[in-house]
Amino acid sequence: MMARHSALLALAAIVALPDAPRAQDTIPPVERGVRIGITYTPGLRPGMLVLGGARAIRLDSVRALLQRDLAYSDRFEMITLPGADSLMIGVGGYGGDEDTTPPGAASGAPFVNYSLYAALGADYAVGVLPDPDTSSLSVMLYDVHGETVRHGIRMDLKSLGDPDFRMAAHRVADELVRTASGEPGFAASRLLFVRRGRLYRVDADGASLAPASPAGVSAFSPAWHPSATRLAYSELSNGWGKIVLVDLESGERSVVGPTTELLNISAAFSPDGRTLAFTRIGGEGSDVFSYNLARDCCLERLTVGRFSDNLSPAFSPDGRQITFVSNRAGGTQVYVMAADGTGQELFAPFDYGVTGNSAGPVWSPDGTRIAFHRDVAGSPQVFLMDARSRVVRQLTSAGRNEDPTWAPDGRHLAFISSRTGTRQVWVIDVETGRVRQLTTVGDTRLPAWSPLIPEPSEP
Numbered sequence: 001m002m003a004r005h006s007a008l009l010a011l012a013a014i015v016a017l018p019d020a021p022r023a024q025d026t027i028p029p030v031e032r033g034v035r036i037g038i039t040y041t042p043g044l045r046p047g048m049l050v051l052g053g054a055r056a057i058r059l060d061s062v063r064a065l066l067q068r069d070l071a072y073s074d075r076f077e078m079i080t081l082p083g084a085d086s087l088m089i090g091v092g093g094y095g096g097d098e099d100t101t102p103p104g105a106a107s108g109a110p111f112v113n114y115s116l117y118a119a120l121g122a123d124y125a126v127g128v129l130p131d132p133d134t135s136s137l138s139v140m141l142y143d144v145h146g147e148t149v150r151h152g153i154r155m156d157l158k159s160l161g162d163p164d165f166r167m168a169a170h171r172v173a174d175e176l177v178r179t180a181s182g183e184p185g186f187a188a189s190r191l192l193f194v195r196r197g198r199l200y201r202v203d204a205d206g207a208s209l210a211p212a213s214p215a216g217v218s219a220f221s222p223a224w225h226p227s228a229t230r231l232a233y234s235e236l237s238n239g240w241g242k243i244v245l246v247d248l249e250s251g252e253r254s255v256v257g258p259t260t261e262l263l264n265i266s267a268a269f270s271p272d273g274r275t276l277a278f279t280r281i282g283g284e285g286s287d288v289f290s291y292n293l294a295r296d297c298c299l300e301r302l303t304v305g306r307f308s309d310n311l312s313p314a315f316s317p318d319g320r321q322i323t324f325v326s327n328r329a330g331g332t333q334v335y336v337m338a339a340d341g342t343g344q345e346l347f348a349p350f351d352y353g354v355t356g357n358s359a360g361p362v363w364s365p366d367g368t369r370i371a372f373h374r375d376v377a378g379s380p381q382v383f384l385m386d387a388r389s390r391v392v393r394q395l396t397s398a399g400r401n402e403d404p405t406w407a408p409d410g411r412h413l414a415f416i417s418s419r420t421g422t423r424q425v426w427v428i429d430v431e432t433g434r435v436r437q438l439t440t441v442g443d444t445r446l447p448a449w450s451p452l453i454p455e456p457s458e459p
Helices: 002-013 057-072 114-119 165-181
Strands: 030-032 047-050 124-130 136-143 148-156 190-195 198-203 218-224 230-237 240-247 253-255 263-269 275-282 285-292 297-301 310-315 321-326 333-338 345-348 355-363 369-376 379-386 392-394 401-406 412-417 424-429 434-437 444-449
Touching (some): 057 124, 057 136, 057 165, 136 165, 148 165, 165 198, 198 218, 230 263, 275 310, 285 310, 310 355, 333 355, 345 355, 355 401, 369 401, 379 401
Parallel strands (some): 240 263
Antiparallel strands (some): 030 434, 124 136, 136 148, 190 198, 275 285, 285 297, 355 369, 369 379, 412 424, 424 434
8 A cells, every 4th residue: 555655645735725936037057967877979069049139128029039948858958158149149230239140241141150150160050130020030050060050940929928928939930940850849838736735837948937826725646638738636635636627728627527525636648538537545445436528527537456556647648548556466566457457467566675656657759658657765866768668767766756757759758857856856867877857846746748839819
């Protein structure tokens, strides 16, 4: 019954109401993580230089966001130099204090010093240029060695004070990552986490922290809908809990299925968003159930505990399988089953005498890997398992590290770590082992990383 005992202890620890948190406005230092089983050769990533330009608060805000997002993608060697604002794109006739167009260039045309940027080690350069006639910016990606514009993106500045302005800049950064590397970005996403019984959300760069559940209500185990426009979490009261669905656009709330005086936690959406799997804890143990959200009916029991615990379901990206943890054989280990509950088998057995109980399995977006945490010498650590070979490797070792959740790029994991003395959300690049701290509020639990946030619909 160890998993249920741990879950109940966690529930008890988050009942207190939170203090008002601070949004994180600065870029935390990047640290090197423990890289167990990871090989990384510095210098192979393309060099990226974010250029200065006309000095304006709006432009500087966009440039700072792009610089940070590109650095956090871990796909480029970011080139930063003292006095980098001197490495400007010259734009004759507008945008600066004087005409910076070199001799022979057309007035008003951007001048890109490709030879200088190449000498600095840049493969790509990003420039942010104002449009003198409209309230918009042009974000340009320059191929330094090809001496050409690789991609241009227009960004509307009319909504500078709008909450979605930062997310619009994050979407531009993701487009730059995709164009330059051929791989997806994750900047235009958010994370949910629990702090002292209340749900919070934060942008993927650690900014724009805001409550996501009502004050005075004890929240637990958040989950994102595949559309990133809805979320689910457990509301706890008097020893039992119901699962609540929230529409982020309308604010509408609804309860999943008939309410019962049982504890319903750890919800997980199917990839098509039509089904919700969750854990129900009762007097005979805990089991995984599913509920048809599309039809608002059909509660189905997928495991039969018989006084054992079956917890933490997570769908595979194709929706055909569910991972979960169970202590049916003694210690808590990672199992897998078909989405209808058939074919249950041990998926990631622990090493006797070396590691202990496992918990919190989650599939990578491409379905090739499963992340989870496992006890090592009495402390949880984050592990990664290849879904085909079932080879397991350890990703962390400093402090207590648990509850991993995948970024939409399939390369980064967020997790809870106590390495600084308080429980914070951290992010690790699973390719290089590079880690960074995301939150500063402390006492955080159970992060859930969203898919990419869609652009707001037109009114």
